[in-house]
Amino acid sequence: MSMNDPIPAIQARALWMRRTAFAMVHRAQLGHPGGDFSAIDILAALYFGVMTHDPARPDWADRDRFVMSKGHATGAIYTALCAAGYFPESWLDTYMGNGSLLNGHPNRNYVPGVETNTGPLGHGFPVATGIAMAGKIRGTSYRTFVLTGDGEQQEGSNWEAAMVAAHAKLNRLTLIIDRNRLQQGAGTEETSGLDPLDQKYAAFGWDVAMVDGHDIAALVAVLGADPGDRPRCIIANTVKGKGVSFMEHQAKWHHGVPNDAQYAQAMQELV
Numbered sequence: 687m688s689m690n691d692p693i694p695a696i697q698a699r700a701l702w703m704r705r706t707a708f709a710m711v712h713r714a715q716l717g718h719p720g721g722d723f724s725a726i727d728i729l730a731a732l733y734f735g736v737m738t739h740d741p742a743r744p745d746w747a748d749r750d751r752f753v754m755s756k757g758h759a760t761g762a763i764y765t766a767l768c769a770a771g772y773f774p775e776s777w778l779d780t781y782m783g784n785g786s787l788l789n790g791h792p793n794r795n796y797v798p799g800v801e802t803n804t805g806p807l808g809h810g811f812p813v814a815t816g817i818a819m820a821g822k823i824r825g826t827s828y829r830t831f832v833l834t835g836d837g838e839q840q841e842g843s844n845w846e847a848a849m850v851a852a853h854a855k856l857n858r859l860t861l862i863i864d865r866n867r868l869q870q871g872a873g874t875e876e877t878s879g880l881d882p883l884d885q886k887y888a889a890f891g892w893d894v895a896m897v898d899g900h901d902i903a904a905l906v907a908v909l910g911a912d913p914g915d916r917p918r919c920i921i922a923n924t925v926k927g928k929g930v931s932f933m934e935h936q937a938k939w940h941h942g943v944p945n946d947a948q949y950a951q952a953m954q955e956l957v
């Protein structure tokens with residue numbers, strides 16, 4: 687089935703995802719909330735406004751595929767899959783606990799809806815390229831979406847995928863880059879600069895678009911647009927920690943976890 691909820695309904699999903707992801711991180715005292723919050727609007731737009739998928743049939747052959755290449759942001763992918771109905775809410779309470787199916791990085795053998803295991807940065811995009819190539823060879827119509835971090839783009843394997851995807855004209859492949867300008871401990875541009883990312887992908891033969899990564903209507907429009915004849919790269923300008931004042935643009939919230947007072951403050955702001 688195709689999910690195309692109205693924009694306010696998708697915004698409500700994104701709010702629930704932020705609150706729920708932060709509750710999971712608070713309970714577990716583990717996680718990557720900064721990167722969860724920069725990605726959540728993108729995932730909400732994909733799962734509830736763009737992709738054709740059926741939570742009752744995670745292995746349906748014609749489903750659109752989503753690969754969460756920035757696999758550390760499990761608060762984002764698990765809340766999206768749960769909200770869509772891939773698994774019950776009670777699973778979220780077990781996040782990163784002993785024996786939980788919801789590990790710190792997503793495992794396709796445990797979690798319905800996870801397309802491929804991710805966590806080692808630089809792997810998801812090449813795998814998604816293979817998924818898109820298989821679809822093209824078989825003449826199928828599914829689309830493949832993949833989300834990488836921006837720091838993740840420093841891994842060389844991404845550029846091998848970018849070359850082959852353009853060479854093979856994988857027009858049903860869409861790469862989204864979560865351009866929050868921060869990686870684990872510092873800014874991307876002071877670590878190993880990426881700009882001008884748009885010109886780099888254009889030079890590799892990709893269609894390139896820029897979008898405000900927190901504008902759900904704009905995300906649904908650009909992600910849902912007709913694929914055209916080349917692979918598409920969407921640079922989503924985002925804010926790491928988006929939605930919580932003391933977390934926004936702060937590298938320390940990459941894998942920072944809240945104490946009780948910070949958690950309470952965040953819940954007051956996320957309304």
Ligand SMILES: Cc1ncc(C[n+]2csc(CCOP(=O)(O)OP(=O)(O)O)c2C)c(N)n1
Nearest residue numbers: 721758805806807835836837838868869870
């Ligand atoms: C190959 C590899 N090296 C290092 C790490 C540890 N690590 C996890 S997240 C991260 C920073 C990622 O930054 P970015 O891609 O910008 O993600 P975001 O800002 O969206 O959280 C690092 C270094 C990893 N998971 N994989």
Ligand SMILES: [Mg+2]
Nearest residue numbers: 836837868869
């Ligand atoms: Mg980043």
